[in-house]
Amino acid sequence: MAKHELKILPEYLEAVVDGSKTFEIRKNDRNFSVGDTVFLNEFDGEKMTGRWTERVITYITDYEQKEGYIVMGIARP
Known part of the structure; x- marks a missing residue:
């Protein structure tokens, strides 16, 4: 299983954290697979x-x- 570090904007991170957003739409440039871990890192547009x-x-x-x-x-581990 692979681990992926991804950027996410604050409003989308908040929705993932509160459980209302249980999916991500992404370009499949990393060969994502079921069972992989994604680390969603908040990016405010500048940093x-x-x-x-x-x-x-x-x-x-x-x-x-x-x-x-x-x-x-996506789901909590």
Whole structure:
């Protein structure tokens, strides 16, 4: 299983942390796989803030996505 460090904007990180956002749409440039860990690091548009959360990829689909993009279901480890 791989580990991925990803940037995320504050409003999206907050939604992941509070549980209302259980997915990520990303370019699949890292060969994401079910079971991989993603570290979502808050980026305010200029710098990393130091806030982060960890999630595990539980599901992946590219259905109806732009070429090269996927939707990942994510959950707490």
